[in-house]
Amino acid sequence: ITVYLNGEYLPLSQAKVSVLDRGFIFGDGVYEVVPAYQRKPFRLKEHIARLVRSLDKVSIQTGKDEAFWETLLTDLIQQSDWEDNYVYLQVTRGVAKRDHAFPNPPVAPTIFAMTCPLKRLTEQERQEGVKALSYPEMRWLHCDIKSISLLGNVLAKQYAVAHGVQEVVQFREGILTEGASSNIWVIKEGVIYAPKRDNRILEGIRYGLIEEFATQLNIPFVEADIAQSFVEEADELLQTSATREVVAITTYNHKPVGKGVPGPIFHQLRQTYDEVLA
Numbered sequence: 001i002t003v004y005l006n007g008e009y010l011p012l013s014q015a016k017v018s019v020l021d022r023g024f025i026f027g028d029g030v031y032e033v034v035p036a037y038q039r040k041p042f043r044l045k046e047h048i049a050r051l052v053r054s055l056d057k058v059s060i061q062t063g064k065d066e067a068f069w070e071t072l073l074t075d076l077i078q079q080s081d082w083e084d085n086y087v088y089l090q091v092t093r094g095v096a097k098r099d100h101a102f103p104n105p106p107v108a109p110t111i112f113a114m115t116c117p118l119k120r121l122t123e124q125e126r127q128e129g130v131k132a133l134s135y136p137e138m139r140w141l142h143c144d145i146k147s148i149s150l151l152g153n154v155l156a157k158q159y160a161v162a163h164g165v166q167e168v169v170q171f172r173e174g175i176l177t178e179g180a181s182s183n184i185w186v187i188k189e190g191v192i193y194a195p196k197r198d199n200r201i202l203e204g205i206r207y208g209l210i211e212e213f214a215t216q217l218n219i220p221f222v223e224a225d226i227a228q229s230f231v232e233e234a235d236e237l238l239q240t241s242a243t244r245e246v247v248a249i250t251t252y253n254h255k256p257v258g259k260g261v262p263g264p265i266f267h268q269l270r271q272t273y274d275e276v277l278a
């Protein structure tokens with residue numbers, strides 16, 4: 001496959017980065033995951049805006065404008081080996097002698113991007129939903145930045161896998177935050193409850209999408225601090241991310257959520273998502 005590295009398009013096997021790259025040494029970088037359907041990017045502007053916000057928050061200066069990112073992502077999606085694919089894009093602070101402080105003067109950031117196959121959930125997987133377990137937070141307090149430093153998320157996801165489930169539902173001091181690599185939604189008595197968009201979660205591009213769908217469908221949408229006990233009593237639990245779109249959590253802490261099958265609000269949101277993609 002063809003990937004992008006620092007201004008060049010080249011085969012994956014030829015894309016090399018120095019061991020002194022600050023991404024490798026410090027996890028000093030940010031990333032994006034942009035899905036594309038039939039080689040058309042989905043919500044490209046929103047993803048680029050979030051990339052620019054992440055870069056700004058960690059003071060990585062690329063000198064690239066939005067048009068640059070748009071062209072890069074669109075080109076890679078066009079050249080992808082897969083019709084449905086997603087772009088993984090990573091920007092680090094670049095290659096420099098090891099020192100925690102930023103290199104002064106700044107060095108050129110390392111910009112890397114590749115496409116991967118987007119394996120959409122099958123109809124059967126949609127009907128079954130996923131299993132999840134609650135998990136106490138172990139992450140830092142800048143979860144709003146799409147940082148490549150993902151050790152907390154990696155350990156959380158591995159906990160899920162080791163326990164035979166697909167995702168964790170994380171809590172910080174008893175308040176719902178998000179999954180290891182997804183946003184989590186709680187449905188109770190016809191209302192969609194969303195964790196507040198603050199430093200405790202990554203605001204998914206699907207966060208705004210679900211909010212739009214809720215307005216369209218006349219479903220009340222409430223941002224709140226959601227207690228662990230409230231999640232246990234949910235009628236429906238949902239998970240969203242670029243790669244999984246929207247999926248129902250049908251088993252939570254080994255117990256069925258609601259009737260143990262995807263519920264009515266899931267079906268409405270899922271149908272609206274399909275209509276937008278059609």
Ligand code: PDD
Pocket residue numbers: 033153178179180181182183201202203204205206207240241242243
């Ligand atoms: N992850 N929260 C976290 C911690 C995430 O890693 C993700 C996505 C989301 C959902 O964001 P979005 O709707 O923009 O995909 C929320 C991507 C898919 C990943 O790391 O692979």
